[in-house]
Amino acid sequence: MAYLEVRNISKRFGGLKALSDVDMSVEKGEIFGLMGANGAGKTTLFSVIAGHVAPSAGEVHFNGQRITGLSPSRICRAGICRTFQIVRPFAGLSVEENVRVAALFGSGRKRTRVEQARSVDAALESVGLSGHRAGLAGGLTLSGQKRLEIARALATGAELVMLDEVMAGLNPTEIAEMLETLGRLRREHGLTFVIVEHVIGALMSLSDRILVLHHGERIAFGTPEEIGANAHVEEVYFG
Template identity: 75%
Template sequence: MTFLDIKGVSKRFGGLMALNDVSLQVNKGEIFGLMGANGAGKTTLFSVIAGHVPPTTGEVVFDGMRLAGLSPNRICQLGLCRTFQIVRPFAGLSVAENLRVAALYGRSRKLSGPEVAQVVDDALEAVDLADRRDLDAGQLTLSGQKRLEIARALATGAQLLMLDEVMAGLNPTEVSTMLETLSSLRAARNLTFVIVEHVIGALMTLSDRILVLDHGETIAFGTPEEIGRNERVAEVYFG
């Protein structure tokens, strides 16, 4: 079942066409990868989907609802949440307090005190941060802060998570652990993911299907195996 439907989305910033007629469909429970070199339009597409910038043309439909004109917080409350490449936790709050904020303000309905506590506990456990719940979020390692980004998205009740370079800057062991975390989250919670990632091996391992952008245009789409054999993709990445 199509969960996220991007229909002919273009985005122009003055004379720059950042996205040009991009279409894609993400199925419920799928891990969908977005590839492309720097400047390809991946983060712009994320921003359009999440409501941070409006498309110049085209539309975004999430779970049957058109998102045109909706604010980012309203889109989040509908169950679609994004993370950012540059992590920005509430550094003066503890890890658990960061999740309380997400649970209290990111959901479409208000939760009781015990419900918030349960949401926080579940999200901490899901990303293996339970033992650091009382630590100041600013004291987490980069890997820990990336996990906190995911946990905050989980605490909003999101069913579709858009992860922007969640493995950037991690060492190979941390990347491997993150792969395990994301795979287990999908299996345990039936979550849907759209992932932008420059760690190509990780993206190939995780994704069911991948769309490749180059200068705002789609140049390839298919399974990881098909993308790996695509000559145009190899040319863009390796010259």
């Protein structure tokens, strides 16, 4: 069984079918990309995996355990954490306090204060925010707030991190820095990533494999090279 396995997931919102029998499997240590135009179902699939939305049909398994129907907090404590398209830090708290909240309430195990402090320090260091720890989260740039989202995910002790458009709105230099950060986190910490991203060049360079969704259906799957050469993907994605 794969590390993360999505089996025949469907989701209806009234008469709208947002996902239709989607299958997906992610191996441990992999960077897995999700590609598709707006409305393809990518964020809905993220929400189903993370427990924010209940599927109409299908199952999700993580690390050998069925997690379908569990609350977001229990899924987080099992080792899956997600970020969101629109960053929403606790703007009136410091950068360090934002990460400390994640370490306190997101972790699946009890930690001493020393362990919590180490977790916060390590998360801030990993994303390059150690020098901003005392500043207000609301004062960070967009790039800084996106890095803070990742730091909060790391502080929960997550083993699989789902990133929803973490590079949206960043300039080319910031995108290159984010790519380096994510690659380093995988190499040094053995993290697994599932990434939704509209910056196609970044998604192609970062991902080991990519799943393409169109109107809630799986239309292609393979390596970045295979996806780039897929005529159906080019037709539906680029017109």
